[in-house]
Amino acid sequence: MSDYVNVAVDAMGGDHAPEEIVRGAVEAVNVDSRVKVFLVGRKGPVEEELKKYSYPQAQVEVVNAEEVIDMAEPPVMAIRRKKDSSIVKALNLVREGVCDAYVSAGSTGATLVGGQVIVGRIKGVERPPLAPLIPTENGVALLIDCGANVDARPSHLVQFAKMGSVYMEHVVGVKNPRVAIVNIGAEEEKGNSLVKETFPLLKNCPEINFTGSIEARDIPAGGADVIVCEAFTGNVILKLYEGVGAVMMKKIKGGMMSSLRSKIGALLVKPALKQTLKAFDTKEYGGAPLLGLKGLVVKTHGSSGSVEIKNSVLQCIAFKEQNINEKIKEKITLED
Amino acid sequence: MSDYVNVAVDAMGGDHAPEEIVRGAVEAVNVDSRVKVFLVGRKGPVEEELKKYSYPQAQVEVVNAEEVIDMAEPPVMAIRRKKDSSIVKALNLVREGVCDAYVSAGSTGATLVGGQVIVGRIKGVERPPLAPLIPTENGVALLIDCGANVDARPSHLVQFAKMGSVYMEHVVGVKNPRVAIVNIGAEEEKGNSLVKETFPLLKNCPEINFTGSIEARDIPAGGADVIVCEAFTGNVILKLYEGVGAVMMKKIKGGMMSSLRSKIGALLVKPALKQTLKAFDTKEYGGAPLLGLKGLVVKTHGSSGSVEIKNSVLQCIAFKEQNINEKIKEKITLED
Numbered sequence: 001m002s003d004y005v006n007v008a009v010d011a012m013g014g015d016h017a018p019e020e021i022v023r024g025a026v027e028a029v030n031v032d033s034r035v036k037v038f039l040v041g042r043k044g045p046v047e048e049e050l051k052k053y054s055y056p057q058a059q060v061e062v063v064n065a066e067e068v069i070d071m072a073e074p075p076v077m078a079i080r081r082k083k084d085s086s087i088v089k090a091l092n093l094v095r096e097g098v099c100d101a102y103v104s105a106g107s108t109g110a111t112l113v114g115g116q117v118i119v120g121r122i123k124g125v126e127r128p129p130l131a132p133l134i135p136t137e138n139g140v141a142l143l144i145d146c147g148a149n150v151d152a153r154p155s156h157l158v159q160f161a162k163m164g165s166v167y168m169e170h171v172v173g174v175k176n177p178r179v180a181i182v183n184i185g186a187e188e189e190k191g192n193s194l195v196k197e198t199f200p201l202l203k204n205c206p207e208i209n210f211t212g213s214i215e216a217r218d219i220p221a222g223g224a225d226v227i228v229c230e231a232f233t234g235n236v237i238l239k240l241y242e243g244v245g246a247v248m249m250k251k252i253k254g255g256m257m258s259s260l261r262s263k264i265g266a267l268l269v270k271p272a273l274k275q276t277l278k279a280f281d282t283k284e285y286g287g288a289p290l291l292g293l294k295g296l297v298v299k300t301h302g303s304s305g306s307v308e309i310k311n312s313v314l315q316c317i318a319f320k321e322q323n324i325n326e327k328i329k330e331k332i333t334l335e336d
Numbered sequence: 337m338s339d340y341v342n343v344a345v346d347a348m349g350g351d352h353a354p355e356e357i358v359r360g361a362v363e364a365v366n367v368d369s370r371v372k373v374f375l376v377g378r379k380g381p382v383e384e385e386l387k388k389y390s391y392p393q394a395q396v397e398v399v400n401a402e403e404v405i406d407m408a409e410p411p412v413m414a415i416r417r418k419k420d421s422s423i424v425k426a427l428n429l430v431r432e433g434v435c436d437a438y439v440s441a442g443s444t445g446a447t448l449v450g451g452q453v454i455v456g457r458i459k460g461v462e463r464p465p466l467a468p469l470i471p472t473e474n475g476v477a478l479l480i481d482c483g484a485n486v487d488a489r490p491s492h493l494v495q496f497a498k499m500g501s502v503y504m505e506h507v508v509g510v511k512n513p514r515v516a517i518v519n520i521g522a523e524e525e526k527g528n529s530l531v532k533e534t535f536p537l538l539k540n541c542p543e544i545n546f547t548g549s550i551e552a553r554d555i556p557a558g559g560a561d562v563i564v565c566e567a568f569t570g571n572v573i574l575k576l577y578e579g580v581g582a583v584m585m586k587k588i589k590g591g592m593m594s595s596l597r598s599k600i601g602a603l604l605v606k607p608a609l610k611q612t613l614k615a616f617d618t619k620e621y622g623g624a625p626l627l628g629l630k631g632l633v634v635k636t637h638g639s640s641g642s643v644e645i646k647n648s649v650l651q652c653i654a655f656k657e658q659n660i661n662e663k664i665k666e667k668i669t670l671e672d
Contacts, residue, residue, distance in 0.1 A: 137583050147520060150528040184483060184571040192486040192568045216575035220583040232528045235520040236569055237576060239552035244580040247473050247556040248616060252588070255612030256605050265604025269591070272598035276591030280584060 004036035004059070005320045007313050008090035008099040011041030012068045013106020015303050018042075021105065022049035024309025029059035031310070034317055038099055040065050040090040065089040068106075071302065075109030079117060087111065091118040094295035101296035101316035103287060105304040112148050115290045115297040122325060124332040125292035127152060129160045129231070130299060131167065132288035134241055135280045136222035142168050142177075143227045146234035148290065154198040157181070157228055158205060162331045163291040164226035165208045170322040171315065176209050180224035182233055183213035194230060202228070207331055245280065287312030289319070292328060296320070340372035340395070341656045343649050344426035344435040347377030348404045349442020351639045354378075357441065358385035360645025365395035367646075370653055374435055376401050376426040401425040404442075407638065411445030415453060423447065427454040430631035437632035437652035439623060441640040448484050451626045451633040458661060460668040461628035463488060465496045465567070466635065467503065468624035470577055471616045472558035478504050478513075479563045482570035484626065490534040493517070493564055494541060498667045499627040500562035501544045506658040507651065512545050516560035518569055519549035530566055538564070543667055581616065623648030625655070628664060632656070 009025050011018045018041055025037040036059045039046050043064040050060065067085035069078045082088055087106055091114045093099040102119070104111050112130065121128055129145030144164040149156060161179050168177035181202060183191045188199060190213065202210045214223045216237065229237070256266035287298035287308070296319045300312045345361050347354045354377055361373040372395045375382050379400040386396065403421035405414045418424055423442055427450045429435040438455070440447050448466065457464055465481030480500040485492060497515050504513035517538060519527045524535060526549065538546045550559050552573065565573070592602035623634040623644070632655045636648045 137586065150520070182572065184486070184568055184575075192566075195568075216572040217579040217582075219576065220579040230528075232520055232531075233569065233572055236518065236552040236572060239520075240555065240573060240576050241580055243553040243556040244577055245584065246553075248581065248584050248613070250473065251612045251616055252609060255608045258608045258612070262605045262608035265601040265606075268601025269598045269605060270601075272591045272594045273588060276587045276594070277584070280587055 005034055005101070005317045006036050006038065006099040007101045007103060007316050008038045008040055008063075008093040009309070009313065010086045010090050010102070010104035010106050011039040011046050012065070012086040013104040014300070015105075016305060017105065018046050018049050020305045021309055022046060023053070024304075024306035025060065025313060026050070026053040026055045027306055027310040028313035029055050032314060032317065033059070035059065035313060036061070037313060038063050038090070038093055040093070041068075041086045042066060063089060063093070069110045071107050073107065073110070075107060075113040078107070078110050079114045087114055088118065091115065091297070094119050094297070099295070100320045101298065103298045103300060103309065103312045103316070105300045105302055105309065108147065108299055111297060111299045112290060115293050119293045119295050119297060122292050122294055122329050122332065124329065125163075126159055127156045128290050128292035129156075129163065130288050130290050131160075131164060132238060133172070134219070134227075134238065136220055138222055140172065141219065141222065141225055141227050142172070143229070143234050143238060144291070145229065145231040146238045146288065147231050150231045152194075152230045154194065154201055157194075157198045157230065158201050159292070159332060161202055161205065161208050161210070161226060161228045163328050164228065166324060166327045166331055167289065167291060168225050170324055170327060171318045174225050177225035178211045179208045179226040179228060180211050180214035182216065182219075182227060182229040182237070184215065186213050186215060188212070249277065287315055292332075294325065296324070341370055341437070341653045342372050342374065342435040343437045343439060343652050344374045344376055344399075344429040345645070345649065346422045346426050346438070346440035346442050347375040347382050348401070348422040349440040350636070351441075352641060353441065354382050354385055356640065356642045357645055358382060359389070360640075360642035361396065361649060362386070362389045362391045363642055363646040364649035365391050368650060368653065369395070371395065371649060372397070373649060374399050374426070374429055376429070377404075377422045378402065399425060399429070405446045407443050409443065409446070411443060411449040414443070414446050415450045423450055424454065427451065427633070430455050430633070435631070436656045437634065439634045439636060439645065439648045439652070441636045441638055441645065444483065444635055447633060447635045448626060451629050455629045455631050455633060458628050458630055458665050458668065460665065461499075462495055463492045464626050464628035465492075465499065466624050466626050467496075467500060468574060469508070470555075470563075470574065472556055474558055476508065477555065477558065477561055477563050478508070479565070479570050479574060480627070481565065481567040482574045482624065483567050486567045488530075488566045490530065490537055493530070493534045493566065494537050495628070495668060497538055497541065497544050497546070497562060497564045499664050500564065502660060502663045502667055503625065503627060504561050506660055506663060507654045510561050513561035514547045515544045515562040515564060516547050516550035518555075518563060518565040518573070519551065522549050522551060524548070585613065623651055628668075630661065632660070
């Protein structure tokens with residue numbers, strides 16, 4: 001194997017593929033000499049895009065894949081049938097050990113299914129959760145699980161808490177991360193049956209820094225570093241973050257354009273405002289890892305541009321160098 | 337009985353009781369001659385507050401209640417033991433038919449429990465949902481249930497959809513309101529087991545205008561008028577709305593204060609911005625009805641000021657005049 005951190009990138013996935021995907025991959029290798037990108041997709045169009053840029057040739061390789069899995073395709077069927085698709089071929093590179101990680105802005109379903117079926121779970125991991133970083137008032141928090149496993153059981157949530165702690169500590173760099181479970185009240189006796197069963201398990205788990213329940217209101221304020229929840233709830237949280245943010249921005253713009261006075265003011269506040277609000281955009285944090293697999297599988301937003309792709313590729317470096325999967329394995333099996 | 341719409345107001349409930357509660361009640365009777373308010377609470381302090389204002393004497397009555405139920409008290413116990421509390425006495429006024437409606441900014445738990453135990457459910461209603469209005473881009477939507485019944489069953493959600501439709505159509509005035517169920521994808525096969533079981537029931541329900549699934553992202557944009565969900569999810573939605581809004585406002589203010597240029601701009605945009613964002617504040621819509629009870633029970637935000645109290649009292653008028661409970665009864669029993 002090479003010394004690079006090898007990342008298989010689905011060049012055909014997402015709203016802006018292959019243009020933005022190729023561009024993001026090139027940007028990543030241009031800023032970091034430790035990473036090599038395998039662009040998986042239709043050779044012709046991908047090489048056409050690559051011609052636009054200059055980059056260290058040794059750090060980019062194109063792997064041909066003729067098929068594309070559509071966003072709307074039923075994932076299980078798509079993974080089984082489209083053996084020559086960019087998603088299946090890219091995941092196979094991880095399975096075979098050619099690549100350490102996989103990044104895709106394409107079908108979430110196909111990535112979730114393919115990640116489990118092709119790459120496979122770490123021994124002991126019951127369910128791999130999808131765990132995006134979401135912005136908070138002064139930083140980020142890990143939302144785990146946000147869509148991989150609906151109707152999860154308490155034991156799954158405990159594993160999410162452990163895996164999330166490893167990720168926040170060693171990839172994001174938050175020491176002794178505060179773990180909380182999403183609940184509808186701060187008291188221990190509150191909650192639905194899943195939360196009530198999970199709470200004592202988390203409380204008695206010595207490997208994590210469990211701080212109790214967190215109400216949704218306190219998530220944006222930064223009330224915890226690892227936000228544990230069942231996938232349905234997590235998905236609602238992630239998407240509502242986006243939805244409320246988008247409508248508020250629209251309202252603010254509308255408000256600013258409502259009078260001559262405010263229009264002049266808008267010109268003056270715009271640059272400062274843009275920067276502040278960028279920090280509160282969920283898309284800025286790009287890749288959500290599907291934790292607990294034998295390689296790193298990262299799903300980025302379907303609307304990802306080159307910046308998100310670049311960031312997703314670069315986050316694979318810390319993941320490999322910090323040996324995250326070994327650390328997850330240790331933490332998971334400790335109590336088995 | 338009198339011709340007034342008689343509203344029992346918990347004068348002791350909420351962060352700003354009794355001052356703001358009394359003030360809101362007075363404001364309500366001063367703008368509408370159809371309503372009479374029964375202020376339930378400690379006679380001394382309440383009358384002390386009343387002295388500050390002028391108002392039509394016939395429209396305000398003070399009902400003494402010596403006890404107060406604390407926000408933190410276990411609700412079932414509190415309702416059972418504190419017979420002379422403002423909440424219990426106010427709810428009893430509704431039970432006895434002296435009042436048509438009840439408004440409180442106090443303990444949510446005590447109002448939910450007391451509403452069911454003291455006022456009682458309409459025949460046929462399995463579980464009464466708490467249903468606040470939340471702001472959307474161009475109006476409001478009804479979020480039902482947002483905290484009364486965790487771990488609800490599909491049949492409960494169908495009743496929520498029916499009751500919510502009646503409320504949106506006849507109290508808020510949205511003709512043929514669009515009903516959607518909160519889900520993690522737009523397709524019918526998506527969802528957790530509760531949603532998957534409920535979806536076909538809603539689809540086959542002729543009394544509502546069911547439009548399918550709604551993703552959380554599309555709620556703020558106004559994708560539906562009646563947002564049906566289980567209480568845990570609804571509570572997360574309501575509180576995250578508040579949380580994201582609050583942090584974004586803070587970020588915006590911070591961004592505007594970051595340079596001299598932006599500070600000057602901020603002065604110019606402030607008035608326009610304030611008005612726009614006020615329309616997107618969940619607290620502005622004040623009272624959440626607990627639907628399906630024999631009288632109208634309204635819970636307003638704990639931090640309610642006089643405006644929210646006034647609005648909550650005034651909303652009771654449409655509720656009574658439109659004969660909402662009769663309409664709910666009809667719709668619920670239609671299929672039993």
